[in-house]
Amino acid sequence: MAGQSTYKPSNGFTKWLDDRLPIMRLGYDSFVDFPTPRNLNYWWTFGGILTVCLGIQIVTGIILAMHYTPEATMAFNSVEHIRRDVNWGRIIQGTHAVGASMFFIAVYIHMFRGMYYGSYKAPREILWMLGVVIFLLMMATAFFGYVLPWGQMSFWGATVITNFFSAVPVVGDAILQLLRGGFAVDNPTLNRFFSLHYLLPFMIAGVVGLHIWALHVPGNNNPAGIPVKSKQDTVPFHPYYTLKDGFAIVVFLIPFAWFVFFAPDILGHADNYIPANSQVTPTHIVPEWYFLPFYAILRAITFNIGIPFTDITFIDSKLGGVIAMFGAIVVLFFLPWLDRSPVRSGGFRPMFKWFFWLQVISFIALGYLGSKPAEGTYVVFAQIFTAYYFAYFLIILPVLSRIETPKALPASISESVLKVEAKSATTA
Amino acid sequence: MKRMTSFVRSALVAGLVLASGPALAAGESHGAPAERQDWTFGGLFGTYDENQLQRGFQIFREVCSSCHSANLLAFRNLEEDGGPGFTEGQVKALAAEYTVQDDTIEDGERPGIPADRWPNPFPDEFIAKAANNGVVPPDFSVLAKARSIESPFPIWIVNYFTAYQEGGPDYIYNLLTGYHEEAPEGVDIAPGQYYNEHFPGNKLSMAPPLADGIVDYEGDEVPETTEQYAKDVAAFMMWVADPHLVHRKETGFKVMLFLVLFAGLLYLAKRKLWTDVAH
Incomplete structure (x- = not known):
């Protein structure tokens, strides 16, 4: 796909520049003339939406950092100062806070899209893995950011999440103290989290650059999941996809603005309007909604793993939970090699489809369970869905690729497109 | 259009992920x-x-x-738009009824002003x-x-x-x-x-x-x-x-109106551009 460059410098200056630093050529080849499959549906617009989300978070974040005070006795009030007294501060702060949620909605859709259409398969394994790296960085950034307002949930969330690391054998306590900058979450924790919260988005931006680079070598996957074979299969990125993505981005901004202007607090927890207090533990410590599925997996491991009928324990439930939670993300790195089916698109895989949607439902159910107390039937269901989450990757996908008979693939993208057109013409 | 409706349907499913959040509240x-x-x-x-x-x-x-x-x-908030709507004079008089601590002056105490x-x-x-x-x-x-x-x-x-x-x-x-x-x-x-x-x-x-x-x-x-x-x-x-609730909502209406109109225009432009391109 990354074929010959068709860029032609239009005047003396751009020609001079092109001979020295072909940056205009890079931009032209990547975002103007780039041949893109003509059959991409709206699920493919989330890449562009995510780029906008990152941009919004960085711009609003830099402005917030100009007014925020990362000091334990002043942080809470400095966020309120932004909301009350800084010009447009309430909207910038609201956009940043709501923006984190919108970012995660978009990234989950983007990831499930990749999983349905087999976008992780050869030759896009590195593209996929870079995506998982971005997801991990996003989670870290969002966690650090949520600590900064220094409310009760900030403080206790930081306490609970840093505490995971104490489950690591031998070096756990040392890691814990390094993360917190002391024996408990306090001002040093806030300071280092602020520093990291400012650093990580730029690392995300860097990995996004690699992600797009890795995308532009093989080119986009597409709903038919078959490679581009001729020029008939593609359209230039601009204006076809700039306009389609642009439309999708603006539509995405409508619910975004709805939350920012009409319900800025609905995605958060009321307890975070209580200033952090190390002496009072909230009745329920819950992470932000976008961490809930992983939180449910963490708490689903309520049993020790050891030699049955003896007292020997290899992995206690705490470490087991942490391993399961991180494992839920680590397993994504291996996805390209767990699913051996040569057919990419779920649309041509009659059995895969069912298991995929079950995985989506199970992930949503885990999110719901993560918000509930870890007791009674909630735990049982969390264990069932956690088991399914891992079984999907480790058992179902490898087995499916052996036993499933995929439907016949179209000969080319343009043929598949024409078939759809003909069908809708007859039904219309 | 068919693709559009299936997109909306799937977006609803995705919305449920979001909806699982409030339970935490x-x-x-x-x-x-x-x-x-x-x-x-x-x-x-x-x-x-x-x-x-x-x-x-x-x-x-x-x-x-x-x-x-x-x-x-702050006392001054009481005269700001979208609030209780006290006048400047009322707020000044109100603030002056209170004694506030001020470490930057002699004796450390003075009558309040609207900025306090x-x-x-x-x-x-x-x-x-x-x-x-x-x-x-x-x-x-x-x-x-x-x-x-x-x-x-x-x-x-x-x-x-x-x-x-x-x-x-x-x-x-x-x-x-x-x-x-x-x-x-x-x-x-x-x-x-x-x-x-x-x-x-x-x-x-x-x-x-x-x-x-x-x-x-x-x-x-x-x-x-x-x-x-x-x-x-x-x-x-x-x-x-x-x-600032009132100001926030007022701004919100303008933003929403803009976004909806802009999205409509983009949709029409996109549809026109793609008319002759089977996809």
């Missing part, structure tokens, strides 16, 4: 279920009622502020605790946002579409009107504690602060009852916690 069941109230500032088009905020301020000043601080409230914050009723936390049965009365600055009431399924999903943000004032109203003169049988109440059906654990260290007729409203139109007082002060507390 629900938390454990505490006390009696709180009843939602009608607020002038509720919903999309709601704005604060100036008269109600002024009455609520009167209650705050005459009753609550003898124990509760409001550290982020609301003076704290207690010099420090320990004195506040000692005077209030061992509990510091919570600060009012963002208290109305720090409280909420439970919304059972499926109401919490509806909340997203109605932009329900009034859980705080609802809780405050229910709490202020939720005292029982005597605790139910079998509940031991320590001296200095009061039974309240809406407070988590039901044992509240705050004596019932309101009673019929304790605050004298100007004119005769507004009833001087505990319920009315509770409503007025809860509305005032919401304004203290969210003083």
Whole structure:
């Protein structure tokens, strides 16, 4: 796909520049003339939406950092100062806070899209893995950011999440103290989290650059999941996809603005309007909604793993939970090699489809369970869905690729497109 | 179009992921279920009622502020747009009635000016605790946002579409009107504690602060009852916690209008561009 460059410098200056630093050529080849499959549906617009989300978070974040005070006795009030007294501060702060949620909605859709259409398969394994790296960085950034307002949930969330690391054998306590900058979450924790919260988005931006680079070598996957074979299969990125993505981005901004202007607090927890207090533990410590599925997996491991009928324990439930939670993300790195089916698109895989949607439902159910107390039937269901989450990757996908008979693939993208057109013409 | 509808259908599924969030706000069941109230500032088009905020301020000043601080409230806020609508002169006169600490001048004390914050009723936390049965009365600055009431399924999903943000004032109203003169049988109440059906654990260290007729409203139109007082002060507390609500919503309408029109234009442009391209 990354074929010959068709860029032609239009005047003396751009020609001079092109001979020295072909940056205009890079931009032209990547975002103007780039041949893109003509059959991409709206699920493919989330890449562009995510780029906008990152941009919004960085711009609003830099402005917030100009007014925020990362000091334990002043942080809470400095966020309120932004909301009350800084010009447009309430909207910038609201956009940043709501923006984190919108970012995660978009990234989950983007990831499930990749999983349905087999976008992780050869030759896009590195593209996929870079995506998982971005997801991990996003989670870290969002966690650090949520600590900064220094409310009760900030403080206790930081306490609970840093505490995971104490489950690591031998070096756990040392890691814990390094993360917190002391024996408990306090001002040093806030300071280092602020520093990291400012650093990580730029690392995300860097990995996004690699992600797009890795995308532009093989080119986009597409709903038919078959490679581009001729020029008939593609359209230039601009204006076809700039306009389609642009439309999708603006539509995405409508619910975004709805939350920012009409319900800025609905995605958060009321307890975070209580200033952090190390002496009072909230009745329920819950992470932000976008961490809930992983939180449910963490708490689903309520049993020790050891030699049955003896007292020997290899992995206690705490470490087991942490391993399961991180494992839920680590397993994504291996996805390209767990699913051996040569057919990419779920649309041509009659059995895969069912298991995929079950995985989506199970992930949503885990999110719901993560918000509930870890007791009674909630735990049982969390264990069932956690088991399914891992079984999907480790058992179902490898087995499916052996036993499933995929439907016949179209000969080319343009043929598949024409078939759809003909069908809708007859039904219309 | 067919592709479009299947997209919308799938987006709804994705929306459910989001919808699983609010359950976290629900938390454990505490006390009696709180009843939602009608607020002038509720919903999309709601704005604060100036008269109600002024009455609520009167209650705050005459009753609550003898124990509760409001550290982020400045006198000048009382004359700002979207608030109780006091005049500049009223606010100046009001501020001057208070003596504020100022370490930058001789003697360290002077009459208040509009830029000053609301003076704290207690010099420090320990004195506040000692005077209030061992509990510091919570600060009012963002208290109305720090409280909420439970919304059972499926109401919490509806909340997203109605932009329900009034859980705080609802809780405050229910709490202020939720005292029982005597605790139910079998509940031991320590001296200095009061039974309240809406407070988590039901044992509240705050004596019932309101009673019929304790605050004298100007004119005769507004009833001087505990319920009315509770409503007025809860509305005032919401304004203290969210003083720019009106401006935020006004901006929101403009932004929404722009986005919807812009999206429409982009859609038409996109459709025209793609007409001859099978996809």
